[in-house]
Amino acid sequence: MRVDDNARPTGQSEAVPDEGGQARKAASRGVVWRSPSALIGGVLVAFMVVLAIAGPLIWGEAAERIDAGAILQGTSAEHPLGTDNLGRDLLARVLVAGRYSLALALAATLIGAVLGTVLGALPSVLPRRGARLVTGLVNALVAFPGLLLAMFTAVIAGLGARGAVLGIGVAIAPGFARLTQTLAASVAGADYVAAARMLGVPRRRILARHILPNIAEPLILTLAQSLGGALLGLAGMSFLGLGVQPPDFDWGRLLFDGFARIYVHPEVALGPAALVALAGIGFNLLGDTLARAAARSSAGRQESARTEPPRAEGEPDPDAVLEVRDLTVSFPGDSTPVRGLSLTMAPGEIVGLVGESGSGKSLTAAAIGGLVPYPGTVTYGRLRLGGADIAGMSGKELGTALAMVFQDPMASLNPALRVGGQLSEVAVVHQGMSRADARRRAVDRLGHVHLPDPAKQAGQHPHELSGGMRQRAVIAMGLMGEPRLIIADEPTTALDVTVQRQILKLLREVVEETGAALLFISHDIAVVGELCDRVVVMYAGRVVEELPADRLAAGAAHPYTRALIASLPDLDTDRSRPLAGIPGTQPAPAQVGVGCAFAARCALATERCRTERPELVVHGPHRRVACWEVTS
Incomplete structure (x- = not known):
């Protein structure tokens, strides 16, 4: 099979007309552009562009006209901002200087963007030693103060506009490099990049064809935001005497020339200072608006293509208890048990995560809770709990907001310690309670999960409790805080059906009383259908279907x-026939091919299923399916 290195990833679903979706997308973009920040930023940037074009044409002659009789004057009707040491009108010079100031800022930003992008993208294609060297260089540059880096470069390159532009460009580059490195790392592990490497595609072509085009949008948006910073930086360099030199002038140079008179005629600094500030504010507001508009547009495109609708990078779902985007868990040896999982949960919602053993359910829970064992690696586009990034949450915050109930309570409870003491430890460590208060809360929580005589049970060791009582104690341990999310990883597997029903009822009661979301993980699809509001089905590390329970x-x-579902017997099942089953076995995490992982076991599989992986696409309200053979 021949693979073209210019080919894009396959497996994308064909877009279908969606007039309502297009209208919502257009309305969403309209809201962004009608916001006050967008309007202010657009007006300011438009004014600066018009000024840069028209300023020298209209006021160029007045800016250069020398008047020996009007030297160093203050504000007057003829000269609203006064004059300089040659009698030239300062207002005209400020208006004319806009073109040079903006041109220098654009040049510095482009230099910084090019240097930073190349530097940040290199680690994704270099050998390990070279990548480590470049990463260390980027880290060192990011840690170095930007202004000192700009001044050092300007002194080396020589005083003047060229040195200042190079200095600001070099100061901008580390930020671009860090952003590029982060974005490129997320793309470098994609299947199409791995295929290109396997086919021997040169590194420079992998960089140019496969990596940079897929990270261009956030870099371009950052470029717009960096213009304002470059403008302020260049003005500062000129004000310090390291930038533009006479007879040329920009806004920073005009500030430098007028600084000696600022206590006598402060208006001489008013014009250039105001325009520097307005231009910086305008470019920053416009860059932020472009980022939000692009994010909304991206979400709209995903919805119109009937694919998983990830939210924009800058716009997490404010109402979600749990928001996961592109969660991947990998281990050495090209073993990836969880691949690009995305999931959003609302308050009070119970979501069932089902699949055969080895499908990645428990590792998904471990990744959310930060419990993936070494040497596992967890990557994601977004992982937020209660509106906060989990990576930025402290142990106390995470331990209070997240509760986990595991399959075997004896693995969660220390057999050498009494139950009440173990529950109390949660409140002492995560909430700072005194031991007496924590003990009282532990007894209260044990009673809350309907454990008989909770004060007595708190004094027991785990082995003195039955299996159902131990599982209730583990649920009570999760309720010691005020969890926003409860993850129950097969909590009823080892229990008999009577106790199982009691635990399921208890979990439903806990959700209704606390408003927490519950992620219920199980291989028992019948139990999930009874308890949950929504079901997410996993196979070989990926979500293959999502639908209402x-x-x-x-x-x-x-x-x-x-x-x-067919493998579940019921009262109408013909007992004279063998139980239904699924032929074959699930592929190991390191053996998942390029197509649909279920193709080898599927009676409907075609050649396309074996060579192209179907994406998870929308098939009606709250329903998504990853299958080429599903059309409606």
């Missing part, structure tokens, strides 16, 4: 989901 039995679309 009440449509699970009759509305499942993916062949794997239907096979799971």
Whole structure:
């Protein structure tokens, strides 16, 4: 099979007309551009562009006209901002200087963007030793103060506009390099990049064809935002005497020339200072607006293409309890048990995560809770709990907001310690309670989960409790804080059906009382259908279907989901026939091919299924399926 290194990733779903979606997308973009910050930024930038074009044409002659009789004058009707030491009108010079100031800022930003992008992209294509060297250089440059870096470069390059532009460009480059490095790292692990490497595509072509085009948008948006910083930096360099030199002048040079008179005629600094500030504010506001508009547009494009609608980088879902985007868990040896999982949960919602053993359910829970064992690596586009990035949460915050209930309570409870003491430890460590208060809360929580005589049970060791009582104690441990999210990883597997029903009822009560979201992980699809509001089906590390729980039995679309349901016996099952099953086995995490992972076990599989991986696409309200053979 021949693979063209210029080819883009395949497996994208064809867009279908969606007039409502297009209208929502247009309305969403309109809201962004009608915001006060967008209007102010647009007006300021438009004014600066017009000034740069028209200023020298209109006021160029007045800016250069020398008047020996009007030297160093203050404000007057003829000269609103006064004159300089040659009698030239300062207002005209300020208006004319806009073109040179903006041109220098644009040049410095482009230099910084090019240097930073190349430097940041190199680690993704260099050998390990070279990548480590470049990464260390980027880290050192980021840690170095930008102004000192700019001044050092300007002194080396020589005083004047060229040195100042190079200095500001070099100071901007580390920020671009760090951003590029982060973005490139997320793309470098993609299958199409791995295929290009395997085929021997040169590194420079991998960089130019496969990596940079896929990270261009955020870099361009950062470029717009950096213009304002470059403008301020160049004005500062000229004000310090390291930038533009006479007879040339920019806004910073005009500030430098007027500084000696600022106590006598402060208006001489008013014009250039005001325009520097307005231009900086304008470019920053416009850059922020472009970023938000692009993010909204990206979300709209994903929705119109019927694919998973990830939110924009700058706009997390404010109402979500849990928001996961592109979660991947990998281990050495090219083993990736979880691949690009995305999931959003609302308050009070119970979501079931189902699949065979080895499908990645428990590792997904471990990744959310930060419990993936070494040497596992977790990467994601977004992982937020209660509106906060989990990576930035302290241990106390995470321990209070997240509760985890595992399959085996004996693995969660220390057999050498009493139950009440273990629950109390949660409140002492995460909430700073005294031991007496924590003990009282532990007893209260044990009673809350319907454990009989909770004060007595708090004094027992775990082995003195039955399996169902131990599981209730573990749930009570999670409720010691005020969890926003409860992750229950197969909490009823080892229990008999009577106790199982009690635990399921208890979990539903906890969700209704606390308003927390519950991620219920199980291989038992019947239990999930009874308890949950929504079901997410995983196979070989990926989500293959998502649908409402009440449509699970009759509305499942993916062949794997239907096979799971068919394997469940009921009262109408013909006992004279063998139990239904799914032929074959699930592929190991390191053996998942390029196509649909279920293709080898699927009776509907075609050649396309074996060579192209289907994306998770929308098939009606709250329904998504990853299957080429599902059309509606």
